[in-house]
Amino acid sequence: MAKEITMPQLGESVTEGTIDRWLVEVGDQVNKYDPLAEVTTDKVNAEVPSSFSGTIKELVVKEDTTVAVGDLIAYIETNDEEGPEREQERENKEPKEAPSTKEQTGDSSMKTRYSPAVLALAGEHGIDLQQLTGTGRGGRITRKDVEAYVAGSATRSAPQKQEAKSAPSDVSEQRQEPQSLRAGDERVPVSGVRKAIANRMTQSVQEIPHAWTMVEVDVTNLVRYRERIKGSWKEKEAIR
Amino acid sequence: MSASKHAQLGLSDTDVLYMYESMIRARKVDERLWLLNRAGKIPFVISCQGHEGMQVGAAMALDGKKDYLLPYYRDMAMVMHFGMTTENILMANFAKAEDISSGGRQMPGHYGSKALRIVTGSSPVTTQVPHAVGYALAGKMEGKDFVCLTSFGEGSSNQGDFHEAANFAGVHDLPVIFFCENNKYAISTPADRQLACESIADRAAGYGMDGVSVDGNDPLAVYEAVSRAVERGRKGEGPTLIEAVSYRLTAHSSDDNELTYREAEEVKAAKEKDSIVTFTKYLKDAKLLTDEQEETIHKQIQTEIDEATDHAEQAAYADAESAMLHVYDQ
């Protein structure tokens, strides 16, 4: 069966590694712990050993390519009958704690348990909480339920008290936060040559002094002059 | 002490009389503090009695204009010789706002003044020792030629901070003088229960520095040892460990009863070697001090102490609300 070789974590805090050089080719026979590739990370340079004995089936990642820890880098054909499996996967197979999506199945045990916020709002606006339907767990009336109720009646009667908006606490910073991704945007990692080009371009912007100058000239008379002689010049030279 | 010893060390007659006055002043202030404590006027006393000779001898070897002092709680004579006044000491003991070390925030004995280059200290012992190394490191980085003297008891020489700091200073050849005042007791525990080595100075070898042990009752011997260490430090030859051996003539503090752990006879014998006694004799033998002069000096200092006591007693405490100040900058 084909087994997967993944990028190992070479050092605490390391999240990616670069395949500098493959030490094997497709078709090579390798024994367990034979070196497969030279890998560079921020912290260490190391040879990655094979986790299995078998035949190299495919080198998934090209040389000089950086991949994340845990990413597939090669397949090895073994005589083992077990299906393809990564070391990492076993760990990941643990059941994920599924976010709870409990249905509100007519439970109304919390209907008359009011939170301080709900009581405060009800008192403030003179609301009879018996009139409201709770959307919280066990039919609990939430702060949002009361706020929605207040907003609803506000359209009919007096304007409600506006909750003061909390100002973002960042105002004293000298700089804006870097722009985050928007919906539909996709972040594509650069690698290899592209990365080198990007680095060099950034470097050139930072290291080469940039200068420019501007001179303002009033060419009104020049334009007028051109307009004046245009006709006679065309006639004389017979070209446009 | 041979009669011309101070001259051989380059000290003038005026110098040694100045040292003598500092020692007497410290002793008399110390005695006043005990009286004030027993009269219920000040809560706590920690004494320098028995240490005056070595403390004044050490301070005399420093340059009061550029060197730094990082003392411990028993160093009253040392800080006074280095610039603190009788009134400064009394203000601190009465915990008044005019206490230059802390404005009445710390217990007495926690000396500090940026202007005097005496670096603030705390109560967990030996923490000041790495600070001295930090000052010395900063001085080396800035190309200055000052030295830092930090003092501590023989008990403190067992703390990790002593060993870590000594090693650091040794590795980086820093101008620190580790000045150990061995008074033979860490509160009640005698030196032989504190130290597995013969002398504190033996510990220097492990940190690649010179180590010397001197008679702490002889201010001139201490002056000589510290002067050599200062010279080495200024020349970039690294740190020195000096052990000055003396005896604590009082209980550890006003809250301690020494007779529960040591014999009165032992204290009595130590008092005969007291530096105040032996140095007075040295000066008289050298014909630098007459009985008359001695009396005059004692009287002058006594008047000075009386006045300082009155001032301090009448001085104001810091405002209660000021307790909220100076946690952070501004």
Added chain:
Amino acid sequence: MAMMNYLGAINLALKEEMERDEKVFILGEDVGKRGGVFLATEGLYEQFGDRVLDTPLSESAIAGVGIGAAMYGMRPVAEMQFADFMLPAVNQIVSEAAKIRYRSNNDFHVPLTVRAPYGGGVHGALYHSQSMEAMFNSIPGLKIVIPSSPYDAKGLLKAAIRDEDPVLFFEHKRAYRLLKGEVPEEDYTLPIGKAALKQEGEDVTVITYGLSVHFAEQAAKELEETGISTHILDLRTVYPMDRDAIVDAAKKTGKVLLVTDDNKEGSVMSEVAAIIAEECLFDLDAPVERLAAPDVPAMPYASPLEKQFLVTKDKIQSAIQELAEF
């Protein structure tokens, strides 16, 4: 702007501060030629020589010598190789650095920065994974800063170095190479003592700091698709705390989830919970909840045990959902 990781931002901040002020120097174990075990000081020894000082292996001296040099007038940046190894230096940090300004009645002060990698999830086990901030977050005189992004790391570290008081600067070691972002090449600082509102939301407020901010943002993004809107406050400075920002954030939704990757009892979040209890009673719509590591001594080594201890994106996500449904 340049794209860099959290570690690169820290390295850049150190380099810029050392270029700006010759009083700034670095001391710690293996910070010189090696550039630090995580390479936070890489290249600095080559540029600044002995201003990047390899010390003997003795944390109390690293802190104590730093304190002395700071009192003299230098701006030392002391590196503790791992936050777990700070304990021998606690006496120096708590008895000395924190109290020197106060005890000397403002005569002396300690402009010292102590940097230390903290946190787990990198197979560091008990002694290379701990969060130490709770140990120091009731010590007036100290400031404790924990950045949550490369941008914050640079701006806050520069502010810490320029601060007139001792700052403990904890860096999440898993964030070093995991978090990447735009970091301006030019000089900027961020205010110490101020929290940052990361995103506005209507249903649940998450208050957290450090790497958990990143996980909270990821969780919030996924929950947004299910219609749950999350308000996220990054404390940035965990001591002294930005009380106003905490109160505002808690009042915003009335449902508060406090997240820390430290042990739960007596954590930074216990204090945040107390502030909310004092100030926000009539705005609360649900019990204030803490999501934290369990109260076992520290993080175990084996992967499943480590994961059991860790506060993950998934754990944050289900806790937000639970609160939203309450």
